[in-house]
Every structure is written in C-alpha cells, then in structure tokens.
Amino acid sequence: MTTAPEAQEQLAEVARLLAQAQRVVVLTGAGISAESGIATFRDARLGYWSQFDPEALASPEGFARDPGLVWRWYMERYRGLLQAQPNRGHQALAALAVNTPQLTLATQNIDDLHERAGSRAVLHLHGSLNSFRCQRCKRPHLLTSDEQHSVTPPSCLTCGALVRPGVVWFGEMLPDGMLQTVWQAARACDLFLVVGTSGVVMPAAALPEVARNAGATVVEVNVTPSEVTSAAHHFLKGKAGAVLPALLELMQHSGHN
Numbered sequence: 001m002t003t004a005p006e007a008q009e010q011l012a013e014v015a016r017l018l019a020q021a022q023r024v025v026v027l028t029g030a031g032i033s034a035e036s037g038i039a040t041f042r043d044a045r046l047g048y049w050s051q052f053d054p055e056a057l058a059s060p061e062g063f064a065r066d067p068g069l070v071w072r073w074y075m076e077r078y079r080g081l082l083q084a085q086p087n088r089g090h091q092a093l094a095a096l097a098v099n100t101p102q103l104t105l106a107t108q109n110i111d112d113l114h115e116r117a118g119s120r121a122v123l124h125l126h127g128s129l130n131s132f133r134c135q136r137c138k139r140p141h142l143l144t145s146d147e148q149h150s151v152t153p154p155s156c157l158t159c160g161a162l163v164r165p166g167v168v169w170f171g172e173m174l175p176d177g178m179l180q181t182v183w184q185a186a187r188a189c190d191l192f193l194v195v196g197t198s199g200v201v202m203p204a205a206a207l208p209e210v211a212r213n214a215g216a217t218v219v220e221v222n223v224t225p226s227e228v229t230s231a232a233h234h235f236l237k238g239k240a241g242a243v244l245p246a247l248l249e250l251m252q253h254s255g256h257n
C-alpha cells in the first residue's frame with residue numbers, strides 16, 4: 001500500500017495505539033464488504049434496484065405494500081452472498097481479535113463475512129440475512145433452495161403468515177439488549193475503530209461519538225470522509241482491504257504481540 005509520508009506516519013501511530021489498547025470496539029458498515037463484491041447500501045442504488053429507495057424497501061411498510069418485491073430484493077442479496085468470500089479486511093479484524101485482550105466487533109451488515117473470516121461473537125446490530133422468521137408468530141424458518149428463487153415470500157409452517165428476513169428494518173428496534181451491550185462497550189473502550197460506514201443510520205452511527213465522549217481514541221477507515229469523521233481523532237483514507245492488513249503488519253513488526 002503506497003501512501004504519502006504523513007499517511008504512513010499516521011498509520012504507524014494508529015498501529016502503536018492498537019498494539020497498546022486493552023479494550024477495542026470495532027464497528028463495521030457495508031464498506032468492509034464492498035471488496036467482496038457486496039454492493040454497499042448507498043451503491044445499491046445502482047442497477048435494477050436503483051429505481052427503489054433502499055429505505056423504502058428495508059421497512060415493514062415496504063414489505064406490507066409489496067412483499068414479493070422486498071422478498072426478491074433480499075433473495076438477490078442472499079444469493080449474492082453465497083458467491084461472496086471474506087476479504088483481507090475481514091481477515092485482518094479476525095486476526096486483530098487474537099492480538100487484543102478484549103475486542104468487541106459490531107457490524108451494521110447483514111452478511112456473515114466476518115464469521116466466515118473467523119471472527120466470533122459478532123454483534124449484528126441490524127440482524128442477519130442468514131436468519132428468517134414468521135412475521136407473526138416469530139417461528140424461525142429454514143429457507144429451502146427453491147424459496148431462494150421464489151418471487152413471493154414463503155408462508156409460516158405453523159400459522160401461515162408471511163416469512164420475513166431476520167433483519168432490522170427502518171423504524172424497527174435493534175435486537176433486545178444489543179444496543180445496550182455495544183453502547184457499554186463503546187463507553188468502556190480505549191480505542192474505537194469504525195470501518196466502512198457512511199455514519200448515517202442511527203442509533204449505530206452515534207457510537208463513535210459515545211466512545212470519544214467517554215475518552216476513547218476514535219479511528220476511522222474509509223475511502224472518503226463520512227458523517228462520523230468529525231468524531232474521529234485519526235482518519236485513515238483507503239480501502240478496508242488495504243488499510244486493515246497494513247495496520248496488522250505494522251503491529252506485528254512493532255513486536256507488541
């Protein structure tokens with residue numbers, strides 16, 4: 001990764017802070033999965049789905065209005081995920097956890113690329129595209145392969161209501177206890193690393209500020225400034241798949257672990 005001297009300086013400084021940190025919280029967004037070929041939420045406006053506003057599709061109202069359309073959108077993303085592989089950014093975060101006494105990884109993403117890269121106990125603030133449930137009786141639903149290609153959502157085997165993806169839609173609460181857990185971790189950490197998010201969606205996007213106000217050092221990795229850049233002490237401009245491995249490399253060389 002060729003970077004200007006001052007960027008190299010900043011990278012070394014952040015690597016030093018990371019190597020010393022006892023308690024680290026990492027918050028990732030769609031940007032960390034972009035290099036795995038998963039369209040980010042903002043890019044999702046490209047292509048066929050660009051005619052739809054993701055916030056309209058990713059909502060209970062959108063699903064009620066046109067369950068087939070929303071189902072097809074999620075099934076296209078689900079099938080895309082089956083083809084995707086974790087990238088070096090996901091892998092670097094899994095390696096970071098091994099070298100950090102206490103690391104909390106929270107993601108806004110509904111993909112399972114962190115888990116497939118080896119990360120454990122991933123906090124999915126906005127749910128997961130690998131879980132489905134009945135929208136009425138909440139019964140978990142195991143997706144069959146032909147349901148991945150069906151143009152309408154399946155019906156619950158118990159009560160007959162529609163099956164929905166196990167994700168948090170706009171206007172819905174985050175999973176019970178999840179917000180408290182990650183909020184407390186943000187308030188207690190030495191270093192808060194935010195990677196690949198536009199920092200638009202609340203309450204997740206408030207976390208870097210919460211960490212900073214509680215005394216943590218905030219580091220952002222993004223290809224362009226975002227809504228959370230103002231809360232960051234260090235902004236490392238670049239792709240997650242390049243910056244995160246470079247940080248791990250410097251940490252290993254600094255012999256701190």
Ligand code: BV8
Pocket residue numbers: 028029030031032034035040041042043055058108109110126167168169170171172173174195196197198199200201202203204221222223224225226238239240241
């Ligand atoms: C709730 C799951 C309340 C579904 C998602 C007005 C003002 C303030 C708030 C609101 C408001 N109106 C409504 C709200 C609340 C709303 C909200 O925040 N709206 C926003 C739009 C203003 N929030 C909610 O509704 C939340 N719930 O508030 O409940 C409540 C209270 C009481 C009672 C009942 C309810 C729930 C929000 C969860 C929505 N679900 N996802 C699905 O995925 O289909 S949100 C979805 O978009 C993602 O999960 C993510 O969280 C969010 C943003 O996506 P990002 O991950 O940031 O991706 P994005 O594309 O935006 O950006 C990518 C970034 O990566 C960019 O910065 C880019 O530069 C960078 N990048 C690209 N490539 C790379 C890279 N970086 C590094 N390397 C690269 N290679």
Ligand code: ZN
Pocket residue numbers: 134135136137138139156157158159160161
């Ligand atoms: Zn049911």
